[in-house]
Amino acid sequence: MSIKLFFTLWLLFSNAAYSDIDKNQQMEIDFLISYVTNSKCIFNRNGINYKGSEAVTHIKRKYDYYKNEIKTTKDFIELAATKSEISGRNYTVKCKNSKLQELGKWLVKALSSFRKKGHTHHNKVIHPASTPMNPIASAEIDH
Numbered sequence: 001m002s003i004k005l006f007f008t009l010w011l012l013f014s015n016a017a018y019s020d021i022d023k024n025q026q027m028e029i030d031f032l033i034s035y036v037t038n039s040k041c042i043f044n045r046n047g048i049n050y051k052g053s054e055a056v057t058h059i060k061r062k063y064d065y066y067k068n069e070i071k072t073t074k075d076f077i078e079l080a081a082t083k084s085e086i087s088g089r090n091y092t093v094k095c096k097n098s099k100l101q102e103l104g105k106w107l108v109k110a111l112s113s114f115r116k117k118g119h120t121h122h123n124k125v126i127h128p129a130s131t132p133m134n135p136i137a138s139a140e141i142d143h
Helices: 002-018 023-038 052-065 073-080 102-117
Strands: 041-046 048-051 093-094
Touching: 023 052, 023 073, 023 102, 041 052, 048 052, 052 073, 073 102, 093 102
Parallel strands: none
Antiparallel strands: 041 048, 041 093
């Protein structure tokens, strides 16, 4: 029994040692993944529409691929949820009663709302690299 406990604790702490993402950043990333998963919106990647639960599978795959490069929530959005690395096309999202939006900007708005509700210690909105922002999400983040 004690060997099993030791092994479990070793796995837990050895995985934590490889994670360079701080607790607040990870909480934000987990929130964004959940937000996409539970969304009733339609997500588009390279001309193909997906439900949130399907879109998040691809986002998680990219997150796993870029895990060593992702240190912040901004990195997560830019590397895993903004555009196709193959085609260069931005991912988009279309929600009921709203216009088609770039997924990165949509996630920035969701993150901003999450932060305003006091779920993390950040008070700025992130800004995916090289995409002009709309007035709702125009501030930059330091993380």
